[in-house]
Amino acid sequence: MTIELAPAEDEEDAEAKLAALSALSGQVRDLVDAVVLTDVAESEITAVTAELAALTDRLHALRRATPRSFELGPDGVPRHAGNAVTGSANPHALPLVIETTPERTVRAELSFRPTHEGPPGTVHGGVSAMILDHLLGQAVAVAGFPGMTGTLTIRYRGRVPYGEPLLATAEHTRSEGRKNWVDGRIALPGGTVLVEATGLFITPSAWIEQQRPV
Numbered sequence: 001m002t003i004e005l006a007p008a009e010d011e012e013d014a015e016a017k018l019a020a021l022s023a024l025s026g027q028v029r030d031l032v033d034a035v036v037l038t039d040v041a042e043s044e045i046t047a048v049t050a051e052l053a054a055l056t057d058r059l060h061a062l063r064r065a066t067p068r069s070f071e072l073g074p075d076g077v078p079r080h081a082g083n084a085v086t087g088s089a090n091p092h093a094l095p096l097v098i099e100t101t102p103e104r105t106v107r108a109e110l111s112f113r114p115t116h117e118g119p120p121g122t123v124h125g126g127v128s129a130m131i132l133d134h135l136l137g138q139a140v141a142v143a144g145f146p147g148m149t150g151t152l153t154i155r156y157r158g159r160v161p162y163g164e165p166l167l168a169t170a171e172h173t174r175s176e177g178r179k180n181w182v183d184g185r186i187a188l189p190g191g192t193v194l195v196e197a198t199g200l201f202i203t204p205s206a207w208i209e210q211q212r213p214v
């Protein structure tokens with residue numbers, strides 16, 4: 001007698017579908033940049049809009065209730081494919097790819113796109129703040145103090161360019177009870193800091209309750 005294990009192709013199918021969705025999201029990011037930069041004729045814009053409406057309808061054919069949530073990948077690493085900052089399957093996300101250092105701090109190499117423009121030739125300050133919010137949240141999480149943003153203080157020291165390599169880093173600095181402080185920054189590769197952030201992340205009481213042994 002043979003014992004059938006759960007079909008491996010289920011997980012492979014799910015991974016292949018996620019990979020396809022990530023590729024679609026990348027294509028949509030290119031599309032968004034193309035939209036903000038295009039200078040084609042009005043008739044062409046109208047024609048493309050009609051084609052996109054048809055494509056949108058095809059994707060609407062089967063809808064989830066919410067974007068993809070936190071899950072464990074096949075490698076055991078948590079991922080959040082639908083996240084607005086890090087989600088590979090969310091066209092709104094850069095996506096930010098965050099590494100954890102041996103010192104339990106975080107770093108991410110990143111490059112903004114024309115779609116992030118605020119002041120001419122400059123990344124919108126709110127976009128920089130969003131990236132730092134998430135990076136700081138990840139920094140407290142990898143230090144062992146996961147929480148939600150209570151306050152986020154940003155100091156803009158220099159213009160943030162798009163289309164150029166940048167480095168974002170963050171580290172947990174201290175905790176008192178459920179309050180956790182963290183510092184971070186976005187800098188040029190040479191080290192010049194363009195945006196500094198300090199955050200207070202609160203571990204929700206509900207999360208503590210969930211971890212309390214019954």
Ligand SMILES: CCCCC/C=C\C/C=C\C/C=C\C/C=C\CCCC(=O)SCCNC(=O)CCNC(=O)[C@H](O)C(C)(C)COP(=O)(O)OP(=O)(O)OC[C@H]1O[C@@H](n2cnc3c(N)ncnc32)[C@H](O)[C@@H]1OP(=O)(O)O
Pocket residue numbers: 133134135136137138139141146147148149150151178179200202203204205206
């Ligand atoms: C996006 C992921 C979320 C899920 C994460 C799951 C797992 C984490 C693992 C990995 C995650 C990795 C990276 C991503 C992480 C984060 C990045 C995204 C960050 C966000 O995008 S997150 C959205 C914006 N964020 C909110 O949506 C918060 C709304 N809010 C609330 O959900 C509650 O308000 C809460 C939970 C904050 C507190 O609620 P609570 O009931 O647990 O605690 P309580 O009110 O008792 O406060 C206890 C003590 O903190 C003080 N305190 C409270 N709030 C304060 C504040 N704002 N400023 C200064 N101090 C504050 C009190 O004054 C008291 O201080 P004291 O003890 O001295 O009196």
